[in-house]
Amino acid sequence: MRTTRRVAAALLVVAMVGLVLAASSSAAQERPRRREAACRTSVRGSHATADCFNPNPRTDRVQLHVECAHWWDPDMDTHPVEVGPAQYVQLAERCWKEIRKAWVSHR
DSSP states (O other), rough: OOOHHHHHHHHHHHHHHHHHHHHHHHHHHTSSOOOOOOEEEEEEETTTEEEOOOOSSSSSEEEEEEEEEETTOOOEEEOEEEOOOOOOEEEEEOOOOOOEEEEEEOO
8 A cells, every 4th residue: 555655746746747747848939039230240351240020019219239349439329229120231330440249228
């Protein structure tokens, strides 16, 4: 009779672990998607370009930021631009010399 209780307890633990794992995987699938435009940034010499497309039903505001490589070259930012649903925008900015880093922020 003791072994029956031990087997039942072990089966109960295994079933509970299975339920917890199933609940966590379904919760991971139900996470909301990010509502940002998809942007691709490219750098060629002293010019940076960002191509953004918004596949979402809500408007996104994008802004290109450029960090210049030299201390005397000022970092540059474009004005924020609204990208409506199913719209495409291209943002461009430049440094006098080389670019260290370029990225897009979303609001």
